[in-house]
Amino acid sequence: MARQRNDDDDEARAGAASPALALAIAVILTFCTRSASAVGSTPHSAFSYNEDDPTGPAKWATLQEDWAVCDSGTEQSPIDIAKVEVSKDFGPLEQTYRASAAVLQNRGHDFMLNWTQGNGKLTIEGKEYKLQQAHLHAPSEHTVNGTRFDAELHMVHEDPAKARAVVSILFSSKAGKTSKLLSDLKPYFDKLAGKPNATEQVKGPLDPSAWIDKASGYYRYEGSLTTPPCTEGVIWTIMSKVADVSKEEIDSIKAVKKSAEANARPAQKINSRVVRYYKPGTTERIDAPAPAPTPGPS
Template sequence: MDNKRIWFSSIFIALFIISFAVPFALCQEVDDEHEFSYDMNSHNGPDHWGEIHPEWSMCNHGDMQSPIDLTHERVQTTSKLGKLDRDYKPANATLLNRGHDMMLRWIGEAGHIHINGTEYHLNQLHWHTPTEHTVNGRRFNVELHLVHESTDGRFAVVGIMYKIGRPDSLLSTLDPYLKVLASTKGVETNVGIINPRDIKIGSRKYYRYIGSLTTPPCTQNVIWTMVNKVRTVSREQVYVIREAVHDEAEVNARPVQAFNNRWLKLYRPDDYQNN
């Protein structure tokens, strides 16, 4: 009888752990991206992401999907959102070629941002070429995503767009590792201490809206903060990032999604409005 109790107890504990772990796992960005592509003509391209796995259905059926066009016609300008409160610090990081992008993952505590009283911890960053978000229909060359997560599993992403110009300092630091990993998918390499505060934003103004992850499973209710200023990268740096993409498509940017009935705000400090 004791053995039966132990057996039932073990099963109960296992099921309890799975019931919490599975929903958490399903909301994460996938690390191995070989199952989907950015080729619009492919059976596993963006129009079909929601058909690949049942838990990816939000990609096709969600009504708050990202990216979007940051159209000035629908923007509400406000000073009430407050400045982007970043509290970052240096931490060890690794670089991983996920097949469709390069991801820098912090191993130690790299700090956090505060939004509406919630603390979102910085987990990783990655790049898309060209930009996924557009501004009045215009795409730029690169988009960087800083992915943050709260203790209860909610996401907040800070996005920075880049055009061709002077080299970006972070990409310059990572250049040797990016070139080595371009031909090696699925290998995670230590790149030492990376300080996220070195990622320059250059503007206090930003767009804010509620959207989703831009890769499967396309989890919704993600708080998006898109920096207003477009920064610069060199043409060679764009080429190095592109080397990470192993499908037939020339891009790793999801098409713009329907805006639907959402709000889009542009934070502008009071001193901007008084000028």
């Protein structure tokens, strides 16, 4: 923003810059609101992750009438990935993500990224889903063979009919290495810590395609949103190769609230669902391979 000056010319320039800045801020806030609404987001102040709270996960279904599926649903997320069925019909993820400007927002329970100019698409079985936003959970919501990881990134997509697909990346600090993505965002996490609804424009374009490790397999199943209203019919794709993250980066994610807390919904019953696994050249039924913490995309 132009600083106030004593001379008339500089004051005029400052006055001219103010409307432009105000417009930019309005566009950012409008985009955040529109994008959140597009994927069925609920204000995070309306629920809690603390099991002891009256608004905790076990009570979500009772808080609002249209949240009843959080309890009655038979295809809820997250789940523990154990038995999987290898699919010879799957292939590498079809995505056309691109580098573009983004805004980071503190939603109260998590940090969410929105791309101010939109972003590319994910194609599943010929159907296109546009990338809307990405947000973080710490610890992970999905587990593999009972193993919970340090964090999980959800990339939320939506098609024109409002059907949803989410790509998930698991993070582990076991190797003691940093994440290129999270280290770049850490200064913004730190600045927005404890400031619900605050936003920051991220300097430089973010390229979601760099987050997808092309050497990784993935798990896929049908589930739900992991926050109220827990809407079902969501296609989940969980990358099986675990990305690196440092303890400091995890701490900065958890500091979204003044009192750091976990923001992971407990695992839900898998019921009759089948989890399919992409690994080229394999077709037999197997136990889910426990993903070892290996370097992720840089």
